[in-house]
Amino acid sequence: MDTYAWMVRFAELVSADAERLTRLDSAIGDGDHGSNLDRGMRAAAEALSADLPPGKVLMTAGRTLVSKTGGASGPLYGTALRRAGKALGDASEVGAAELGAALRAALEGVQELGKAEEGDKTMVDALAPAVTAYEAAAGEGLATAARAALDAAEKGAEATVPLQARKGRASYLGPRSVGHQDPGAASTVLLFRALAETAASS
Amino acid sequence: MDTYAWMVRFAELVSADAERLTRLDSAIGDGDHGSNLDRGMRAAAEALSADLPPGKVLMTAGRTLVSKTGGASGPLYGTALRRAGKALGDASEVGAAELGAALRAALEGVQELGKAEEGDKTMVDALAPAVTAYEAAAGEGLATAARAALDAAEKGAEATVPLQARKGRASYLGPRSVGHQDPGAASTVLLFRALAETAASS
Amino acid sequence: MKKLIDAVDDVVLDAMRGMAAAHPSLRVDLEQRVIVRSDAPRTGKVGLVSGGGSGHEPLHGGFVGYGMLDAACPGEVFTSPVPDQILAATTAVSGGAGVVHIVKNYTGDVLNFQMAAELAEDEDIEVVPVVIDDDVAVQDSTFTAGRRGTGATVFAEKIAGALAESGGALADVAGVAKEVNERSRSFGVALTACTVPAAGRPTFELGEDEIELGIGIHGEPGRERVRLRTATEIVDAALSAIDEDMPLSGSEVLVMVNGMGGTPLMELYGAYAAAEKWLAGHGATVSRRLVGNYVTSLEMAGCMISVCRLTPRLTELWDAPVETPGLRWGR
């Protein structure tokens, strides 16, 4: 698994979709999720280099996100990637199983920090089912597992629409948060789309 | 000439047309001429009573305008009416000739205070030709003279449209004041419409 | 029209009620419509009175207090006050040493203050009017009403107020206000129009990519409508117009980047950065500054830049203590 290509592709997808993410955030938040994550991932992509070990790539991306993003998504995405990178350790090769453990660590990091459960209408609603789906398919290889994770993330993000938010800025809207997709869940789909594309092409 | 009926009618016409006057003032001024004059003439009408001598009616209306209107139109209309009232003195009856002298005094008061000449795109552009037309027709009686004054005021007001303002707030616009009717000239037409109607019905 | 008001006809009075409640140190007379320092009149002190239409807050009521105005008389929105009001303010602050009227150069203001001054003289109060006409956007000529009074009013009120506070004589207080006016210029830019409550609709319509250059402070359109441009370009337009009229190179200046009411402070600071850069690049030294909403046009978006060429004496008077709702330092 080429984590460098994954991160670069994620940065590209965020950039291309920044406006949509911001629009989602305008509806139930403060209209900055797209520009936040775009700013953070641009900086991360710049800070990375292809010759870093895979775990180091994710850790660097995570640290850069924490330093450059701000908002809720900066610490949350940053922690997710740092934890994932930490889980990969110094290994120079990353197989399907290792990546599964890394994704699980990412989810745990996000939940430890943000205290969100599934159903709270946050990125956890995309991340948690994606990690579970990945683990279930990990035996079939990285590309298949990543594809399964993407499908689950998409479904999870879609499923945030009817929910009432209990965490993050959207929670202030109470019942008015119902009927809109959570922006962080939407950007989490991009993380898995980048992963699936990278895994498929390698 | 029943100056009380004249003033009451003027107040009514201003009230009915206040929005139009304000709109004219929005185009080349600050959007308050209608509400200014309406506020002033409401107060004036309230301060008046039918049993005051004709000169006293105009003086009271003028003083009230000065006290209640504000803006450029308050002192200018106020002075016009006060001077007109003063010219009528204590007379209990006002004929065509006396009213002519009063109107002339009003014009002089406005020009003394505001220093505007004809062609400066102000109320003087309606008032001056109206007074002249009135004087020319005064021999034919009050109703006819008042009608002539109204016609001249209307033409004068219409003729302010192509002018560039040299006095008042519209002068700050320079060439951009061209193409709009002067609000003070428009309200002066109402003064003479009220006069013509009052003179015709008596 | 969306406003935080009760009734269109009561906006000025309601605001005065709020001033009265919020600032116990002011005497607010709702009947006479004047806002007066609680320690007025002070025997032997030259009184300083200003006033004008409402909708420019904190000007003028917010500048009543120690070291600045003794009284203000707010007219209806964008409408000059009436002579009775101005007379009441003048009488209230007259301590026997005369009263200076700071008048912004608009026909209505000039005429109403003139009438009030005549009435005051009937009551043996000596009044000296100082007319502020700092707006370089207006082409001046002896055949016209001349330039408008805008941002420099704040400078004149502060500096003349300091001199009056320290015991300056009538002629000197009026003189320094005139000096400030002569050494000051302003230029304003609107990004949006504003709505006079009684009118109910904006005084002009601007497209999404249009701005007005050379506006006054009454929501009136400016000299020229141009395409939206950057803050740096807007600042350049304003300062170039000022500099052309009153060369700034070699001067120590007081600069105000004034918000018209609807522009965030964050943007005003950005514009201020551009202004300071422009001035440095044109040989002027900024030694004093104000950034914020001081002379507003209701909720209009945009800014006005005012520059005063300082002298050591003007600087000293500017620095003197002031304690008003809108301006406060040194005390």
Place this chain on the structure above:
Amino acid sequence: MKKLIDAVDDVVLDAMRGMAAAHPSLRVDLEQRVIVRSDAPRTGKVGLVSGGGSGHEPLHGGFVGYGMLDAACPGEVFTSPVPDQILAATTAVSGGAGVVHIVKNYTGDVLNFQMAAELAEDEDIEVVPVVIDDDVAVQDSTFTAGRRGTGATVFAEKIAGALAESGGALADVAGVAKEVNERSRSFGVALTACTVPAAGRPTFELGEDEIELGIGIHGEPGRERVRLRTATEIVDAALSAIDEDMPLSGSEVLVMVNGMGGTPLMELYGAYAAAEKWLAGHGATVSRRLVGNYVTSLEMAGCMISVCRLTPRLTELWDAPVETPGLRWGR
């Protein structure tokens, strides 16, 4: 989108440049993105740091100075600052007696300040965070993110700043900030939305006769959309919500009628008159007040009312001298 800016990406930095130029008494570090009192750090003084998204000016940078904050770290517009910034501010003001972080309760702010506090502790700086959550519009529950931090932030920064200035210990400074938060409530109303520069369009659309009740300070929609109503009715909605949550009868209170950025001061004073009347009618005594733009949401029109139930000690600390760009008295 019409803004007085150069480039969307530079608004925060340009505003900081303006702050640096306009306020020589502040140390503005563009690299680290912090605004620090020029006399920091002072040995033995507890440091007071706050920060949050930009677009709320004068909060927080405008409250750095004598008797209030020691440093502020402005994030991008409506985006919390990053841990590096907060750490830089914390280090810059650390005089050995510990540092208090005033944090508005938003997930982003809380997480970033938490990370910064951990980093600061690695450098042996003791940090005590105080989270402000005064907004009664948000239904609180243990399963949600809780209430937002809004207007009471100004109260906490002023009062804790006064105690820190007078030599208060770390626990006491944090304690009084918490006490202010517990005794304060806020409720906001929007007449218009605002536009985040990077987003380029308003965060929500409101009809000509609609307003949003229960908004926060980030341009987000509120709890409820209702028909436009009078200032008195809006004030009643806000104060009733506050009173229901924290009964005001019998209390001496500090009241702020805060403009969201695009509402004229004249209207805020009118709303203040209504607020003082409401409070008097409900048995509360207003003893201190603020009327103006203190915690803004860019150019949003509307207001937020904040009330703090005072104690003699809080009143004394509120009255203590303060000298910052945004708040100044007694010095």
